Amino acid sequence: MAKDILTKANVHLNKKLNGKEEAIRYTGGVLVENGYVKDAYVEKMLEREEVTSTYMGNYVAIPHGTEDAKESVLETGLSVVTVPEGVDFDGNTVKVLIGIAGKGDEHLEVLSKIAIVCSEEENIQKIVDATSEEEIIDLFNEVN
Incomplete structure (x- = not known):
């Protein structure tokens, strides 16, 4: 049976993170800890960031x-990390990190929900x- 995409264990509130790399490693680490992805996925998240900012x-x-990180995805999942003080992403302040791992094309539906909430x-x-x-979790569940 598929795991829930967003659970309480995947939501980490009020973190203090120093810099983009630490923020991405933390966000990806939540996905690893909760069995959505293998460790290698986090490195692919960092690679993606080098190609284009997220x-x-x-x-x-x-x-x-x-794209080639798909083999490291075990289940579709999200992690949500809040950083009220903000973390620097190349001159942009990020207060909400949403880590995403999608099995097959499932990430497209998940991304559209994120886009609706975050717009x-x-x-x-x-x-x-x-x-x-x-x-x-309730905020994301309100979107159908």
């Missing part, structure tokens, strides 16, 4: 692996201000 605007970055600035503020994992 900063999306609105204080959001969506680190994910390169609203007030939702980003809700994520940053969240005091429980459930608040973030």
